[in-house]
Amino acid sequence: LAKTTQPISMDSYEGQEVNITCSHNNIATNDYITWYQQFPSQGPRFIIQGYKTKVTNEVASLFIPADRKSSTLSLPRVSLSDTAVYYCLVAPMDSSYKLIFGSGTRLLVRP
Amino acid sequence: EPEVTQTPSHQVTQMGQEVILRCVPISNHLYFYWYRQILGQKVEFLVSFYNNEISEKSEIFDDQFSVERPDGSNFTLKIRSTKLEDSAMYFCASSTGPTSGNTIYFGEGSWLTVV
Numbered sequence: 001l002a003k004t005t006q007p008i009s010m011d012s013y014e015g016q017e018v019n020i021t022c023s024h025n026n027i028a029t030n031d032y033i034t035w036y037q038q039f040p041s042q043g044p045r046f047i048i049q050g051y052k053t054k055v056t057n058e059v060a061s062l063f064i065p066a067d068r069k070s071s072t073l074s075l076p077r078v079s080l081s082d083t084a085v086y087y088c089l090v091a092p093m094d095s096s097y098k099l100i101f102g103s104g105t106r107l108l109v110r111p
Numbered sequence: 112e113p114e115v116t117q118t119p120s121h122q123v124t125q126m127g128q129e130v131i132l133r134c135v136p137i138s139n140h141l142y143f144y145w146y147r148q149i150l151g152q153k154v155e156f157l158v159s160f161y162n163n164e165i166s167e168k169s170e171i172f173d174d175q176f177s178v179e180r181p182d183g184s185n186f187t188l189k190i191r192s193t194k195l196e197d198s199a200m201y202f203c204a205s206s207t208g209p210t211s212g213n214t215i216y217f218g219e220g221s222w223l224t225v226v
Contacts, residue, residue: 032211043115043202043217044154087154091211096167099146099215101154 002027002090009106018075020105022088025069030094033064033071036087038104044087048073051093075107083109113137115218117203123224124193132188132221134203143186144204144215145178147171154202160186161209193225 005023012018024033032051036044048055050062050071061074075082085104116135124130136143145157158168160178177189186205190197200220206213 034211038154041200041220041222043204043220045217046214049214089211093212094210096159096209098156098159098167098169099154099211100156103153 002031004088004090004102006088006102006105008103011108011110012078013110014079015077018078018107020073020086021070023070024090027068027090028092030092031090032093034089035062035073036089038085078109080109080111083107115203115205115216117218117221119221121222123226126195126225127192130190130193130223132201134186134218135184136186136205137216140205140207142206142209145188146202146204147199149199195225198223198225
């Protein structure tokens with residue numbers, strides 16, 4: 001499985017756009033990139049998944065450059081309730097479903 | 112949105128006691144999982160379960176652990192003789208398919224404290 005590297009923590013203010021970048025230099029051709037969010041004392045929650053270019057849903061956007069060695073989760077206009085840990089995971093689309101979580105990025109949104 | 116529900120939300124047990132954590136996966140899901148997270152540490156995979164048998168398990172999931180789907184709706188994790196190091200948040204999860212192409216939904220967790 002490709003190793004991922006993300007910032008340990010980030011600070012932002014309400015209303016700002018937050019971009020969290022994940023590095024996955026040894027991503028394989030059939031790997032997909034998935035982001036999860038986890039609030040304290042709660043289970044991880046799926047945010048978004050993509051393979052290349054840009055994916056957008058009602059919660060976030062995921063930008064993946066052509067070389068796919070990194071990806072950026074973009075959260076538009078964050079609020080205090082977006083304070084959470086964000087995990088970037090890389091795995092083959094056809095792999096068995098054993099998610100390997102890293103340490104994630106702790107996002108703190110300030111008023 | 113459908114959700115995975117877990118009970119109890121918090122359980123305190125004495126070392127050596129048996130514990131059963133219960134989960135109701137999303138109704139049309141066929142693949143079930145248990146993960147755990149020790150306080151301040153990473154979320155760790157324990158076991159995946161499909162068609163009434165374990166499909167994959169981690170090194171953590173030793174003989175003290177077992178899983179069962181006793182009826183059409185519940186999925187349980189049993190720890191036979193709890194140890195202090197079993198104290199953690201245990202998350203049940205489910206998905207429609209077995210691969211990373213299928214979104215996996217986690218429950219809110221059961222916080223187990225072994226004293």
